[in-house]
Amino acid sequence: MKVVVCIKRVPDTETHIRISETGTDIDTRGVKYIISPYDEFAIEAGLRVKENMEGGEVSLLTVGASEAQETLRNGLAMGADKATLLRADSYMDGLGTAKALAVELKNSNAQLILFGVKAAGSDQQQVGPMVATLLDLPCVTGVSSFKFGDTVVICRREIEGRVEVVEADLPAVLTITKGEYEPRYASLKGIMAAKRKPLEEREASFNQSGIRIEKLSQPPTRGAGRILEDGPDAVPELVRLLREEANAL
Amino acid sequence: MARFQGIDFYDLDALFSEEERMIRDTVRSWVEDRLMPIIGQAYHKHRFPTELIPELGELGVLGANLPEQYGCAELNNVAYGIIMQELERGDSGVRSFTSVQSALVMYPIYAFGSEEQRTGWLPKLASGEAIGCFGLTEPDFGSNPAGMITTAKQTSDGWLLNGAKMWITNGSMADVAITWAQTSEIGDVKGIRGFVVPTDTPGFSAKDQEGKLSLLASDTSELVLQDVELPDTAMLPGGSEGLKNPLMCLTQARYGIAWGAVGAAMACFDEALSYSKERLIFDTPIGGKQIQQVRLADMLTGITQGQLLCYRLGRMKDEGTMTPQQVSLAKRANCDMATNVAREARRLLGANGILVEYHSMRHMANLESVYTYEGTHDVHSLILGQALTGISAF
Ligand SMILES: Cc1cc2nc3c(=O)[nH]c(=O)nc-3n(C[C@H](O)[C@H](O)[C@H](O)COP(=O)(O)OP(=O)(O)OC[C@H]3O[C@@H](n4cnc5c(N)ncnc54)[C@H](O)[C@@H]3O)c2cc1C
Numbered sequence: 001m002k003v004v005v006c007i008k009r010v011p012d013t014e015t016h017i018r019i020s021e022t023g024t025d026i027d028t029r030g031v032k033y034i035i036s037p038y039d040e041f042a043i044e045a046g047l048r049v050k051e052n053m054e055g056g057e058v059s060l061l062t063v064g065a066s067e068a069q070e071t072l073r074n075g076l077a078m079g080a081d082k083a084t085l086l087r088a089d090s091y092m093d094g095l096g097t098a099k100a101l102a103v104e105l106k107n108s109n110a111q112l113i114l115f116g117v118k119a120a121g122s123d124q125q126q127v128g129p130m131v132a133t134l135l136d137l138p139c140v141t142g143v144s145s146f147k148f149g150d151t152v153v154i155c156r157r158e159i160e161g162r163v164e165v166v167e168a169d170l171p172a173v174l175t176i177t178k179g180e181y182e183p184r185y186a187s188l189k190g191i192m193a194a195k196r197k198p199l200e201e202r203e204a205s206f207n208q209s210g211i212r213i214e215k216l217s218q219p220p221t222r223g224a225g226r227i228l229e230d231g232p233d234a235v236p237e238l239v240r241l242l243r244e245e246a247n248a249l
Numbered sequence: 250m251a252r253f254q255g256i257d258f259y260d261l262d263a264l265f266s267e268e269e270r271m272i273r274d275t276v277r278s279w280v281e282d283r284l285m286p287i288i289g290q291a292y293h294k295h296r297f298p299t300e301l302i303p304e305l306g307e308l309g310v311l312g313a314n315l316p317e318q319y320g321c322a323e324l325n326n327v328a329y330g331i332i333m334q335e336l337e338r339g340d341s342g343v344r345s346f347t348s349v350q351s352a353l354v355m356y357p358i359y360a361f362g363s364e365e366q367r368t369g370w371l372p373k374l375a376s377g378e379a380i381g382c383f384g385l386t387e388p389d390f391g392s393n394p395a396g397m398i399t400t401a402k403q404t405s406d407g408w409l410l411n412g413a414k415m416w417i418t419n420g421s422m423a424d425v426a427i428t429w430a431q432t433s434e435i436g437d438v439k440g441i442r443g444f445v446v447p448t449d450t451p452g453f454s455a456k457d458q459e460g461k462l463s464l465l466a467s468d469t470s471e472l473v474l475q476d477v478e479l480p481d482t483a484m485l486p487g488g489s490e491g492l493k494n495p496l497m498c499l500t501q502a503r504y505g506i507a508w509g510a511v512g513a514a515m516a517c518f519d520e521a522l523s524y525s526k527e528r529l530i531f532d533t534p535i536g537g538k539q540i541q542q543v544r545l546a547d548m549l550t551g552i553t554q555g556q557l558l559c560y561r562l563g564r565m566k567d568e569g570t571m572t573p574q575q576v577s578l579a580k581r582a583n584c585d586m587a588t589n590v591a592r593e594a595r596r597l598l599g600a601n602g603i604l605v606e607y608h609s610m611r612h613m614a615n616l617e618s619v620y621t622y623e624g625t626h627d628v629h630s631l632i633l634g635q636a637l638t639g640i641s642a643f
Contacts, residue, residue, distance in 0.1 A: 014252050032254075070267055077271060185279055188309035188322040188332075191271045 001056040003046040004110040005080065006101055006131070007039035009064050009071035010121040017218075024213045025091075035071055038116025040078075040183035042176040045146070046114050047079045047184070057081050059108075063088050063100045063204055076194035077186035083197070086204035093211035094126030100204040101127070102134035111170050112153065117142050117177040125175075132173035140166050144179025251523070252281050253338065256515045258553050261560055265327070272328045276335040279308060284339040289605045291466045297342060298466065299422065306377025310336070310347055312355035319359065319371035327563035330508035334559070337509035338516045341615035342467030344509040349418045350374060352501035354381030354427050357443055361487035361494055366445055370425060382423035384414035384472050385495050391416075392628050393643070394429070395438045395492050399474065401430035401484075408484065410444065410452075410477040416622070420455045420470025423448050427485075428474065429495050439491035444483050452477040464618040500573045503623045504566060507579035510587035511555040513616055517587075517594035517609045518548045524598050524607075535597070544593050551586040558582060574636045581629035588616045 011017065011026065012034045018027040035043070046058040060075045060083040062068050072083035086100050105113060113135075115128035125141075132139030140146075146155040153172050157164040158179065168174075186194075228234040228241075243249045255277070262270060283301060291298045305311055314329040315321035324332075329351075337344035355374050358366050373379035390396045399412025410430055420426070426446045433440025446453060458469040488494040522545060525536030535541050558579045565571040591613035595602040603610055620626055635641045 014254060073267065074271060077275075185308060186271065186275050187307060188272055188275070188313055188324060188328075189317070190309075191268055191275065192322060192324065194271075195268065 001111045003049050003058045003112045005042045005046045005114045006061045008036045008119045009033050009068040010036045013120050019216050036116050036119045041181040042114040042116050043075050044181040044183040045176050063097045073194045076197045077191040083199045085201040088204040088207040093209040094124050096209045098127050098130035099206040101131050103205045113173045115175045117175045128175035137173050138168040139173040140168050141175045142177045143174045269328050273331045276332050280339040288340045293605050295465045297468050302377040312351045312375050315359050320375040326566040330563045333505040333509040334512035337512035341619050342464050345418050345467050348502050348505045353383035353498050356501045357498050361485040363486050379424040380422050381425045382417050382419040384417050384426050384428045386416050388415045399430045401432045407480040410474045412474050414472040417470050417472050419468050421457050421468050441491045443485040443488045450477050463614045500576050503576045503580040507583045508559045510583040513612045514552050514587040514590040517591045517612050521594035521597045548590045555583040555586050577629040577632040584620045591616050
C-alpha cells in the first residue's frame, strides 16, 4: 500500500518561545526544530502499515522553507522511503498549505494520506481535513489506531466519554493523535541510511495566504506555586482552597 | 525537570554535521525516556539495567564506529564520541557497559581477530545478544599490566590459561571475555596475547566485586581462569605485538571516556543551574548569590573547554592523525574537570544533593571510577611527561 505522511517542521516543544521584533513572528535564533510530535505518530502509523503488509511505500511530504529538508531526513531516518519538500518561503495559512499539498497528492496514487491531528506550535487543526476536501476524499480526524478491511480503513477515535469506531472507504485521509502509535527512535543505522534515500525539493505550486498574523505576545506568566503546611493538618485548608479559589471541586 | 537540552555555550552545534546532531538527539531522547526514569533505582539497588541492553543494540550504539558488514552502524568517531557523551549524561555505568562492549571487546575482535572470530561474534555483540568483557587488570597488576601473571601455555592442540583478573566491567554477565595473558616469560611485554574466551568454558568463573561505593549501576567482577582449555583458534591472530595490542584498545576506550566525562559534567551543571534558579534562601534564588555564580561560571568553563577538546580530538581521530598522548591529555583533563563539576554541583544542591533523586552525587561517585580506570589521572600525567621530556617516570 502506498502511504503518504504529511509532516511539519515546528519549534521544539521544549523551546522557550520569544517573540521577534516585528511582533508577528517568533524569534528563531537558537530555536531547535523538530517534526511536530503528532506528525511523528502519523509517521509511526505509516511505517507500521508497511511493516504489517510486508510491502508498500511510505513517503513524506512537507510544505516549508528549505530548512525543512532536515525535518524530512529525520523522518527518513525513522524508516520512511522517500521525501518531498514543497518549498514555500513565506507564511502560509492552513488553506494555502492544503492547496499546495493537494496539488502534489492528486496524482500520487496514495491509498492512505496521514497527518498529525494538529501541528504543535500553531494548533490550527486545519490542514488534514482541508486536503481531504480539496481531493474529495473521506477524512477521519483524531484517530488513535486503525486497521484495514477489504477496501476500507477502520479507525478508532477516543472521544469524550466514549470510543467511536469509524469506517472509511479507501483512499482516505486520517489525522492521527496519541494512542497506538508511540513513535520509534531513529536507529543510528537509519540515520546513516537516510542520507542515501531520495529527497526531492520543488517550488510549491501554491504560496498564498488568506490569513495574516496581526500580533504575537507572550502569555501571562504563571504565578508561583504555594506550599501549605506539611502533613495531614494541611488537608482542610487545601480542600478549602481547591473549592473556593481554584473552583476545582 | 524539563527535558535535557544540552549545554552548548560555544555553539559547537554549528560544527557538527546534520547526522551527528541527529545521532545526538536520538541518543539524548533515548536516555531521557528510557534510562533516566530508572537509573536512580538501579543505582540504589546496585543493579545494571540489563533490560536496556536489547534497546542499546537496536539503536545501534554498540560498536557504532565499526563497519556495517558486521552489523554495526559505521559512524564516524565524532558521532561515536557524542554517543558516549549522551550515555554518560545518564550514567557512567551505562556508558562503561557500552565502552567496554564497543572499544574493548568489539574493537579487538575487529582489529586483531580472524574473519571467523569477526563474523562469529561481532553481529551478536552489536545487537546486544552477546555481552563481552575485557580482562587486563589483575589483583597485583593495575597501572603496570606488563607484569601480569595470568599465563597462556601452548598445548598440543591449543592453549591452557591460568590466572585471575580483577575489576572487570561486565565480567559476571559476559558471554565472552577478551582475556590478556602472558605466553612467554613473566614481564616479557612482547609475549602478551589476547584470547577470545567464551565464558562457559570449563575452568572460567566470575564473581561480583562486592562493597563498591562507585559505579553501582555496573557489573564489576573478578575473573578466575583455572586450567581453561582453549583451541588454537581462540587466540587473536592479529594481536602479535604484545602489550601494545591491549593498549591500542585502551586508546579507543579512553577516547570515548573523554567524551563521556563531559556528558556527566553536563548533567551535573544542568541540574545545578536549574536548582540555583528555583531554590529560595534568604528570600532570593541561590543562583542570585555571587558564590554560586562563580561556581556555575567555573563549571561552564570546564565543560566548554572539555567539549572543544573532544571535538578537535574526534576530528583528528577521523582524519587518522590522533596520537595516544592526545587521548591521554583529553581523558585526564576531562575526568578531572568532570569530578570537580560533579562535586561542586552536589554542594550547590545542599542537602538535596546527597539524595539519589538528584543526579550529581551519583555522577560524583561514579566519576571516581572513571578517573581511575583506563589509566589513572597520574598515569596519564606520566604518559604526557614522558612525551614531553623523553624521560620515563613510571
Ligand atoms: C569500576 C572499575 C571498572 C574497571 N573495569 C576494568 C575492566 O573492564 N578491565 C580491566 O582490565 N580493568 C578494569 N579496571 C581496572 C582499572 O583499569 C585499574 O583499577 C587501574 O588501571 C588502576 O590500577 P589499580 O587499581 O591497581 O591501581 P594502582 O596501579 O595500584 O595505583 C594506585 C595509585 O598509585 C598511582 N600510581 C600507579 N603507578 C604510579 C607511578 N608509576 N607513579 C606514581 N603514581 C602511580 C595511581 O595513580 C593510583 O593513585 C576497572 C576499575 C574500576 C574501578
